[in-house]
Amino acid sequence: MWMMVLKIVVSAGIITAISGIAKQYPGIGGWIAALPVISLLSAFWLLVGxxxxxxIAxxxxxxxxxxxxxxxxxxxxxxxxxSQWSFRLSFAVSTSVWLLASVGLKKIGM
Structure with missing residues (x-):
């Protein structure tokens, strides 16, 4: 149980820190968010588990x-x-495009 709490606290702390940095410095925050922090943290949690x-591979x-x-x-x-679309519409369209790309790549064997 304590391991689950630790995972939540550490993971939430990292996301909160990145969000805070992005508010002050969007360019740096975006760059940090693009780092494989979550992927590597997840791999670490798998190792700990x-x-x-x-x-893990x-x-x-x-x-x-x-x-x-x-x-x-x-x-x-x-x-x-x-293009001045609202965030909600941009999010919906982009998520739909992501889903189509994911399904399309799966169909071609990626």
Whole structure:
């Protein structure tokens, strides 16, 4: 139980810190958010949870496969927001594009 609480506190603390930095310095905050902090933290939690290296490698492979759809989502979001679309509409469209990209890449074997 204490491990779950520790995971929540550490993970929430990192996200809160990145959000705080992004408020003051959007460029730096965005760069930090793009770092593989969450992926590596998740891999660390798997290690602490005694997952075998093979499972951690499978997790990180899936993370890598998610990079292309995520990049597409981010680019779509930027284009929508710069086109003066509302955040909600930009979010909905970008998420839909991400889903289509994810399904499309899955169908071609990625």
């Amino acid at each position: 005694h997952q075998p290296s093979v499972e 499978r997790f990180l492979t899936s993370v890598a496969k998610g990079l292309v759809p995520t990049a597409i989502l981010l680019l779509c979001m930027v284009v929508c927001l710069r």
